[in-house]
Amino acid sequence: MYTTTRIQAVLEQARAAKGRVLILTPWKQRAEMIAKQLDAVTLHADLADGAAWTALSSFTTSTSSILAATRIGAWLACVADTVIIDESENDDFKQDELAPRFDGRWIAETASSIRPSRSLIRVSTTPILSANPDPTTPSIELPLTLEPWQRGSRSGLAGLSGAAVDRIESAIEEKKPIIILHPVRGDRSRIHCRDCSWTMLCASCAFPVTAQTANVRCQRCGRTADLPEACPSCGGTDLNASRIGKDRLATDIAARFGNDIVVADLPEWHRLRVAAGSLVVLTDLSLIGGYVEDIRRRERLVISWRRLAASVASVGGELYALGPENALADARNWLANETFIKTWKEEWKERESFRYPPAKSRIKLLIDGDATKAEIFAEKVKTGLGETWIVEGPYPVAYRSKTRSERHVLHLLPPEGEDVHAALEPFAKEAIIDLDPIAFFS
Numbered sequence: 001m002y003t004t005t006r007i008q009a010v011l012e013q014a015r016a017a018k019g020r021v022l023i024l025t026p027w028k029q030r031a032e033m034i035a036k037q038l039d040a041v042t043l044h045a046d047l048a049d050g051a052a053w054t055a056l057s058s059f060t061t062s063t064s065s066i067l068a069a070t071r072i073g074a075w076l077a078c079v080a081d082t083v084i085i086d087e088s089e090n091d092d093f094k095q096d097e098l099a100p101r102f103d104g105r106w107i108a109e110t111a112s113s114i115r116p117s118r119s120l121i122r123v124s125t126t127p128i129l130s131a132n133p134d135p136t137t138p139s140i141e142l143p144l145t146l147e148p149w150q151r152g153s154r155s156g157l158a159g160l161s162g163a164a165v166d167r168i169e170s171a172i173e174e175k176k177p178i179i180i181l182h183p184v185r186g187d188r189s190r191i192h193c194r195d196c197s198w199t200m201l202c203a204s205c206a207f208p209v210t211a212q213t214a215n216v217r218c219q220r221c222g223r224t225a226d227l228p229e230a231c232p233s234c235g236g237t238d239l240n241a242s243r244i245g246k247d248r249l250a251t252d253i254a255a256r257f258g259n260d261i262v263v264a265d266l267p268e269w270h271r272l273r274v275a276a277g278s279l280v281v282l283t284d285l286s287l288i289g290g291y292v293e294d295i296r297r298r299e300r301l302v303i304s305w306r307r308l309a310a311s312v313a314s315v316g317g318e319l320y321a322l323g324p325e326n327a328l329a330d331a332r333n334w335l336a337n338e339t340f341i342k343t344w345k346e347e348w349k350e351r352e353s354f355r356y357p358p359a360k361s362r363i364k365l366l367i368d369g370d371a372t373k374a375e376i377f378a379e380k381v382k383t384g385l386g387e388t389w390i391v392e393g394p395y396p397v398a399y400r401s402k403t404r405s406e407r408h409v410l411h412l413l414p415p416e417g418e419d420v421h422a423a424l425e426p427f428a429k430e431a432i433i434d435l436d437p438i439a440f441f442s
Contacts, residue, residue: 001123004138004310007034009123010086014038014066017119019081020059023068024104026092029271031068034086040066043073071095071104077111081118088122089129089303094438101434125310126303126340129351129358133344140306140335142313146285148325157252158244159283160322167320168257168281176318177275178261180253181308183287185265186210186217186245191228195236200228205399211245219291220399249283266290269308278317282308285323285331293439295356299347301327302334309335355390355413357437363420365410366432367394374408377430381410384426388415 003009011034014021025031028044035042043055059067060079067073071093077083085093085105093104112120127134147163155165159182171178190208191200202209202218203225209216217224230237244252250263264272266288274280282288288308289300312319321331333339351359365381367374374394382391390413397407410431414420424433 001121002125002127002134002136002138003123004125004140005314006087006123006125006307006310008314010034010084011037013082013084013121013123014040017082017084019064020062020079021066021082021084022059022073022076022080022108023066023084023086024074024077024093024108025068025070025086026090027267027270028070029267030086031070033271033273035066035068038066038068040068043067043069043076045070045072071102074102074104074107077108077118078114080111082121083108083112083118084121084123086123087307088124089126091300091438094436096438101436101438103436126306127344129299129344129347131345131348131359133341135337135341137337137340138310139337139340140309140313142309143318144309144332144335145318145320146328146331147320147322148328149322157249157256159249160281164281164320164322167279168261171279172257172260177278178281179272179274179278180249180261180263180281180283181266181269181288182246182249182263182283183266183290184243184245184284185219185267186212187247190243191216191239193231193234193236194238196231196234198231198233200239204401204403206402207399212247221401274311274315274317276315276317278312278315280308280312280317280319282319282321282323284327285321286327295351295354296439298343302340302343302347305331305334306340361414361420362437363412363414363424364434364437365412365424365427366397366434367408367410367430368405369408370406371396371408374410378410381412381427385412385423388418389413389423 001009010023014023023034025034028046031042031044041055041058043052047055055067059065059076067076085108088105095101108120112118125138127137147161155162157165168178191211200209200216201207202221202223204223205218205221207218207220209218211227215224215226228239231239246263246265253261253263285305288304289297292300309319321328330343334343348359356362367377378391378394385391392411394408394410397409400407420435427433
C-alpha cells in the first residue's frame with residue numbers, strides 16, 4: 001500500500017484487523033506514538049526486562065490485541081494474525097550489530113509465507129530501490145519553498161536565513177503551528193577549535209563527538225565525557241567553530257519568539273504529530289537522511305525527504321526547506337511520480353555499475369587482526385573460491401573501540417547461481433561472514 005498519509009493508514013489498518021495485530025515500525029519513538037493512539041502496548045529494545053515480558057506475554061496470550069514494536073518484535077510475526085510494516089522501504093529494520101544480524105521485514109515475510117492465511121500489509125510512501133519502481137508511487141503535493149544558502153543571508157539566528165525568519169514571523173501572525181526541524185543533535189555538532197581546527201574525538205571509538213549542554217556524547221558508541229575547557233593542541237579556549245545543535249537553536253528561538261515554536265531533531269521528529277496547517281521549517285535538507293555512506297546517501301535522502309513532505313502534506317501544512325544548492329536541486333523532482341521513478345532507475349544503474357546492493361550481491365568477511373593477517377587470509381579466500389568470485393580488500397574497519405582488536409574487511413561478489421553458504425563454509429571459523437551488510441565500509 002503506497003500512501004502519503006502513512007501513519008493514518010497504519011492506524012486504520014490496525015483498527016480494522018481482527019485477532020492479534022503486530023505493527024512493525026523502524027523507530028521506538030514511532031512505536032510509542034502509534035501504541036498511544038491505539039491504546040496498545042509497545043515493545044522495543046530499551047524496555048526493562050519486566051516491561052518487555054509483560055508486553056510479549058499479553059500479546060501472545062490474548063486472542064485479540066495490538067502490539068506496536070520495533071524490529072525485535074518481528075519474531076512475534078509467527079503468532080500474529082495480521083502484520084503491518086510501517087515504512088517498509090526503510091533499512092532501519094535491519095539490525096546494526098552482528099549478534100546475529102536480522103531484518104525484521106524478512107522475518108515477517110517468511111512467517112507469512114509459512115502460513116498464507118496470515119495477513120501482511122506494507123504501508124509505504126516510497127518503494128524499495130529496484131530496477132523497475134512501482135509506477136503507482138504517489139506524487140506528493142504541498143506548498144513548498146526551497147531556499148539555497150547564500151552568503152550574506154543572515155538573520156541573527158544560526159541556521160535560519162532572513163527570509164526563513166520572515167516566514168516564521170508571518171506564520172506567527174497567521175496563528176499557524178510552527179515546527180523547526182534541525183537535524184543536528186545536542187548543543188553543537190562538534191567540539192572544534194577555531195584557532196587550530198582541532199576536533200574532539202571519542203576516546204573509545206575515535207568518532208567525532210557531539211556537544212550536549214553539560215558534556216559531550218559519541219553518537220556512534222554512546223560514550224559521554226566532560227566538555228574540555230581548552231584545546232589540547234593549541235590551548236585555545238574558543239571551541240565553538242562548528243554548527244549549533246538543536247538544543248542551542250531551541251534556546252535562541254525561545255528567546256526571540258517565546259515557547260510556542262517546537263524545535264526538533266530527527267529522533268524527536270519521528271514521534272511528533274504535526275498539527276493541521278503547520279509551517280515546518282527544515283534547516284538543512286542534506287542531513288535528514290542521517291549518517292550514511294556515500295554510496296547510499298542519495299537513496300536515504302530521497303526516502304527521508306518524501307517521508308517529511310508527506311507528513312506535512314497530510315495535514316495541509318507548508319514546508320520551507322533550506323540547504324546547500326546541490327542538495328536542493330532535485331528535491332522538488334523527488335516528490336513527483338514520473339521524476340521520482342527516473343531518479344530510482346538512475347540510482348539502480350549507478351549501484352549496478354559500482355556492483356553494490358541491491359543491484360548486486362555483496363558479502364562482507366570481517367577478520368580480527370592486523371593488516372598482515374588480513375592479507376594472508378585474503379589470499380586464502382581467493383584461492384579457495386576460485387576466479388569466478390570477485391574478492392576486494394582487505395580494508396581497515398574504522399571507528400573501532402580501543403578495547404577491541406584491529407579488524408579488516410573483505411568484500412566478496414559471488415557469481416550468479418552460486419551456492420553461497422556452501423562456498424563460504426570453509427571460512428566460517430576464521431571470519432565473521434555478513435551476507436546482508438547494512439553498511440559497506442564502516
